[in-house]
Amino acid sequence: MHDEKVILQVNDLKKYFSLRTGFFSETRYIRAVDGVSFELYKGETLGIIGESGCGKSTLGRSLVNLYNITSGSVLYNDGDQKINLINANDREKKNYTKSVQIIFQDPFSSLNPRINVFETVAEPLIIHRYPKEEIEQKVSEVIAQVGLRDEHLRRYPHSFSGGQRQRIGIARSLIISPKVIICDEAVSALDVSVQAQIINLLKELQARYHYSYIFISHDMSVIRHICDRIAVMYAGRIVEFGTKEEVLNSPKHPYTEALLDAVPKISNRKSKGKRKILSGEPPDLSRERIGCNMFERCGYRIDACQATPMKLSDVGSHHLTACMRTKEIQLNGLSIEAKQP
Amino acid sequence: MGSFSNSSSVINEEDKNFYYATQWSLIRSRFRQHRLASISLIFLGLLYLFAIFSDFLVPYSSTQRFSKYNFSAPTSIYIYDSEAGFSSPFVYGQKKILDKKTFSWKYEPDLTKKVYIQFFTEGEEYSLFGIFKSNIHLFGIDEETPVFLFGSDRLGRDVFSRTIHGSQISLSIGLVGVSLSFLIGILLGGVSGYYGGYIDDLIQRFIDFMISLPTIPLWMAFSAVLPRDWSSLKTYFAITIILSIISWGPLARVTRGKILALREEDYTLAARAAGASTPRIIVKHLLPGFSSHLIVSITLSIPGMILAETALSFLGLGIQPPAVSWGTLLQDSQDLMAITNQPWLLIPAIFVIGTVLLFNFVGDGLRDAADPYS
Amino acid sequence: MQRILEVKDLSINFYLREGVVHALTDVNFEVFENETLGVIGESGSGKSVTVQSILGILSQPPAKIVSGSIRFEPESRNLELNLLPTYGDTYRNVRWNDISMIFQEPMSSFSPLHSIGDQISEALTLHRPELSETDVLSVCLGLLEKVGIPSPAMFFKRYPHEFSGGMRQRAMIAMALVCNPKILIADEPTTALDVTIEAQILELLESIKSEFNMSMIYISHDLAVIGEISDRILVMYLGRVVESGVADEVIDNPLHPYTRALLKSIPKIDQPIESLDPIEGSIPSPFEVHTGCPFYSRCTERLGEICLRQKPAHKTYNNGHKVSCHLHA
Ligand SMILES: Nc1ncnc2c1ncn2[C@@H]1O[C@H](COP(=O)(O)OP(=O)(O)OP(=O)(O)O)[C@@H](O)[C@H]1O
Ligand SMILES: Nc1ncnc2c1ncn2[C@@H]1O[C@H](COP(=O)(O)OP(=O)(O)OP(=O)(O)O)[C@@H](O)[C@H]1O
Ligand code: SF4
Ligand code: SF4
Ligand SMILES: [Mg+2]
């Protein structure tokens, strides 16, 4: 599937937002991403799943340098060049930008309605001062790759459907030949009948150009379909990490179990109302805590969970979990075999 | 038909126009559907044209006095005469007679004296735009029998000529004033919105303060300290500045709000993720995004400026004679006597009201058309 | 089973400046007592318009009911809802007492100015004026408890913005239940919520439904949710019901090419991973007029001329499975 070369190495990444409610009130911090570490292999698809507000987008945006990281490090290494995003100079930042791109969720707000398709797609090249002929040729190539035609180039975004707009957004991300692409809910806002088109397109492009994807989603079915490895995020932290098969079939964290259980299943008709349901709501990110961040909602908690600092530990075959009780409890995963297509 | 593809290869002309429509052409076509606004825009255009070419359009300068003819009612123009039948437009001379009952002077047409109106006639010399010297006027009449389309005032000056001359100041002060407050507003609002944080807080509180000030007393205070001996041009600019200092607040608000929203739009983020510089983002993604909204706000704040100038001048605090604006013209109709006996002195007020309404209609139309992507 | 609602040949158009939108075309369905009818369809398929017309909350104009009828309790009371004045007393009573509704965005269904408790008790006093103040309070607290709001007495005086999305949706459900309605309509009540919260709400609706002996119309564009919650399923495409039937039938033995394509195009968590078969093209513009089958431009099983030119008729199989497609003539 993918070779074992690490292309992106993220260490203890933190992004705090300061929150001021008034002129004289004191500043509070939203710990949107609170110490995330992982490595992304060349050519793989890493899924990041978690509920709304758990910091997925913040993580993704930090990785493309849209936010100033609070602390931690991001190392990019594609064999030819090594860039440390934190202390990169301007030229390195530019190269990093060319190598790591992002696809946004909302096909409507991600395209500037006042700029036609050609300019939208060409923008990254214009920014990086490519010669004019090269721009034209590349735009024409990439627009074909995403399944649109040259005649679409002079049109404005308002004349496209959601799926087509998403294709345009994808073309814009692909045009400077990045190596890593962060898909932030890239299919969530699309009509169900169009989602599959875009999922397939992303997969085809990966097969052809060996992109590494970080695929952010809240939809477990989509994640399961497209990813090789999965990171489960909860309240700003990764709580479980491993290959798709490991995480889905034998989850090692109660949150993952609850997520899997909560996903609506088309064949659940006969077993209505027999689910274990995670009660309560996600925690307040501005509160500092020592112990397990899922304590309030966890059915397996004991007092020690609240006092023991959270930390990811390996339970074998690179399967990491943040639950300290993982050895003592029995968790259920999906019972269906996840065989590859 | 058998093949499985989107049948979009045949594009008809109408679709094409829609597909390739830019922001401005979409706005234009939406604006055109707004009947009242489109008509208002035409009338506004005409008003401004009149103002620009006022020297040519009117027969007299704003200061020319016909001392024999004070408080003359609007002159009637005839094209028919029982003796000569139809002819080119003419007026009758006027004779002044004493009303025996009220003991006041009245003018009556002197049917014996018939004077034809001349077109493109020579008259007082003026210079168009300060460059082209000319003495040709659209219409005129010989010196002895003046034509007063809107009557004459206390000193026998033609109200029509003065109204059209006055529109130069009244109409331009709105534009100039708004451009000034637009500059201040866009700058402070832009900084406030783009940088956020403490700067934003500071500017916003300052705007709050400016908006909370009572405007009329403040204007009066400001204008009262203007030296009386300044030239009318100086006074004009001083007044403009006073007006705009106070009215930039709301514009800055609009700018800030829009920038805040657009800064978080995914397409702005996408540009940043692609490495775009701040100036590029501002010029390419932010400015076009709110320019249409700014135009709306500007259009809607011009009438306020015009009214403010009129009010100040009406109170004698604004434009000083001999310069004329609609406000100074209305000074003449300050007392009840004038309104009952010389109602034509109120004609400039009709212009003020009309202009304000026209601007508001246009603004409404623009507001509906401004966001073609909603 | 008794029918409690019958919608027959309902067509609704929107007359807009840009043209006419045929939002619904000959929509037929019924709701039985104590069942959950799941309505699935993509954006613009007319799901919301359907339920808005049942509740009489369509904005008319621009909407206009062109033809058809909506009957409530056709066997007993036989109220013809489409003929009632929408602001009249009868309809008003139907709206809370007999049919009530929960929306996708619960924030906009509460007024930000009053506490949640006040709004729920107001809804109750409006329809049951005979209740004393203490009775109202105890009924409301009971309801809030039933929908799973912890310590209802404490939450009673809170304002909508102090509630999380899930809590607000629970409060909305409590408000919809004040009059013991016979039908509860849920228009994408969980689309804005997280999966774990969605599961909580689905569970809640399920238990409430049997406790209150209601029927439910559940609308969603998520086939998995519909599959999970429904007894019967209605599949809509571009303002038409293309297929309907018992849930097992529709999911396991889909008859309409659109349903089949939809099932093949979505990733399913509970089945082996297969490559997805997307539906090509995109949903046509709502202004487009279709002389034949509305799915024609995207259908892989189309028959040619007949599908393009002729509207497919409704075909009903013995087990109540209905489909509207030329393949099933
Ligand atoms: N610019 C910002 N300023 C302050 N707080 C922010 C900002 N962006 C995000 N947050 C907060 O950070 C937390 C994480 O947000 P984020 O958008 O990363 O979540 P997410 O996992 O992407 O959620 P979703 O699934 O809803 O997109 C949230 O509590 C959010 O309110
Ligand atoms: N108030 C309205 N004005 C104009 N057109 C409308 C209005 N409401 C609905 N429509 C049109 O009617 C059609 C059906 O809309 P409806 O809201 O019922 O779709 P839906 O199935 O609920 O979609 P969604 O999943 O997006 O909620 C659409 O084409 C829509 O454009
Ligand atoms: S550490 Fe304790 S509270 Fe946290 S998930 Fe594990 S069992 Fe639950
Ligand atoms: S009627 Fe024809 S085009 Fe329509 S769904 Fe059936 S086979 Fe396809
Ligand atoms: Mg997000």
Ligand SMILES: [Mg+2]
């Ligand atoms: Mg809807």
